[in-house]
Amino acid sequence: DADVTQTPRNRITKTGKRIMLECSQTKGHDRMYWYRQDPGLGLRLIYYSFDVKDINKGEISDGYSVSRQAQAKFSLSLESAIPNQTALYFCATEGDANEQFFGPGTRLTVL
Amino acid sequence: DAKTTQPPSMDCAEGRAANLPCNHSTISGNEYVYWYRQIHSQGPQYIIHGLKNNETNEMASLIITEDRKSSTLILPHATLRDTAVYYCIVRPSNSNSGYALNFGKGTSLLVTP
Numbered sequence: 459d460a461d462v463t464q465t466p467r468n469r470i471t472k473t474g475k476r477i478m479l480e481c482s483q484t485k486g487h488d489r490m491y492w493y494r495q496d497p498g499l500g501l502r503l504i505y506y507s508f509d510v511k512d513i514n515k516g517e518i519s520d521g522y523s524v525s526r527q528a529q530a531k532f533s534l535s536l537e538s539a540i541p542n543q544t545a546l547y548f549c550a551t552e553g554d555a556n557e558q559f560f561g562p563g564t565r566l567t568v569l
Numbered sequence: 570d571a572k573t574t575q576p577p578s579m580d581c582a583e584g585r586a587a588n589l590p591c592n593h594s595t596i597s598g599n600e601y602v603y604w605y606r607q608i609h610s611q612g613p614q615y616i617i618h619g620l621k622n623n624e625t626n627e628m629a630s631l632i633i634t635e636d637r638k639s640s641t642l643i644l645p646h647a648t649l650r651d652t653a654v655y656y657c658i659v660r661p662s663n664s665n666s667g668y669a670l671n672f673g674k675g676t677s678l679l680v681t682p
Binding site: 462491493500501502506516517546548550552555557558559561563565 | 601603605611612613614615618660661662669673
């Protein structure tokens with residue numbers, strides 16, 4: 459079984475809709491991250507969390523919110539989706555040596 | 570953080586060793602070298618990291634020069650499934666702040682039959 463899972467894997471939604479992307483991990487790591495990746499571009503950090511009570515904004519947090527429900531779960535929400543949020547979204551955990559382990563990604567399309 | 574320079578692309582025959590270089594001439598003493606790869610549209614995958622000693626794991630070996638200004642990732646017996654973009658990143662380890670991985674452009678490795 460995968461250590462970092464993301465649901466859904468693909469999602470098509472309409473402008474203005476609220477959507478939640480979920481991430482679960484079995485690695486036992488405290489640190490978790492949400493990134494987005496656009497075609498031809500690198501990863502950009504949206505939010506990160508060092509434990510259940512710790513939430514930090516990343517480079518591009520506007521239009522997004524997160525919830526760290528438990529050590530194993532870190533959810534990303536788009537309160538009112540817009541087309542330029544169409545992207546590939548990755549969740550990652552971080553180990554003791556600061557190595558990051560990524561989920562398979564969620565491909566989100568906002569029409 | 571130190572910047573890295575990698576060749577944009579490389580080819581390797583299946584079964585041969587793939588040697589991917591990375592230049593990080595401005596690396597600081599507390600910075601580690603990390604390697605990741607990303608197969609098209611899949612989640613990036615951590616490969617290996619090191620500080621100054623050579624490292625080996627089940628996926629690859631990492632050779633860091635004595636002056637730490639460059640390193641080489643070695644895939645000893647490349648397979649078609651190793652075709653991916655490989656990223657060399659330099660960053661402090663055991664950092665207490667969140668760290669966004671900046672992959673840059675990496676090296677696109679094509680393994681051919």
